Amino acid sequence: MAKTPKLEARIFLMETRFQKMARREGGVARNDAIERAAVEIEKAEPGFYEWLDDGLRKLKRLIAEARPADSSWVEAANTHSRQLCETAGTLGFQLLSFIANSLCDVLDSIESGGNCNMESIACHIDALNLARQKSYRRLTPEQVPELTEGLRRIVERI
């Protein structure tokens, strides 16, 4: 059997400009940086609801116009729900993030050839609408066990 040729490797130390500059005097200490970042995020939060409503509208439209023969809507819907999951999670809206992530699981399954069950998608959209309401926004998935379990069962069945 022929021997695998030995790979030649060049290994060198590379200190980038980022590394040099980030270590300069005058930096921000970790705790201060995190506190300041939290304040900056808070300032951005009011725009979230508008963004969320727009995203939900787009999702609903995509799903309403979905045709079984054309699967392009699945990818677009998946992109919207993934962005919703990431953004809601980053802002600390755990329930919204959980539901959006569960919807991604459903859409991932459809994308990889699984059964396209529109009812399971509609359940997720309803759940997102519920979690968007003021009284639900700051809840965690554990605080609404019936909803959480219901969505888990839907995902398990697909």
Next chain:
Amino acid sequence: MPNSARSQRSAATSPKMNLRDLVILVADASSYMSMLIHSMLRGFGANKVCEVRSSIQVLQVLSAQRVDILLCDARLPSLGGLKLTRAIRGKVDNEHRTIPIVIMSTDSSEMMIKQARDAGANMVIAKPLSPASLYDRLSWVAFHPRKFVDTATYFGPDRRFKIEGYPNGIGRRKGDKLIEVAEESGPALAQGDIDSLFSSVRTGLD
């Protein structure tokens, strides 16, 4: 030592990261997510943050101006963050070939982490992000420069390293473990060791 005392001591001795005048390129298709990352970076002291929505725009910015670090979503259209990383690392005459690249990903499965590592990414941050997770990983890239490896099949940060917590113990979590990695006998590292390493980095998140 009680946790609060340890955290106070760590905060007092932790290196301060200075992001002022560093050009940070944030590549994410979501304008809102991108704005949140920008907000966090501003809180960290960054004043030169660029936002782009696609891999084509990343390449355009890289060819037009100096960029010091790239924060890139794994699903960035149209190439995706990993292909884009390979493209940046693979182009021999590219002045940004060694730029630190941090991949942000909702998918933190082992397979994805392996692929990011093999594409030449410096670090993977799990989404959703928190200011603490982002600060700790940027700080890790800043204060732990890694050697670069150039072979016929790979160009990127040395994949053989072990994590001993973030600088001065900052960011270290109860579940973090020291990882022993393979002997430095060649450019390749046993897959299992690298996977453990990245798993450890991920589970160290808040």
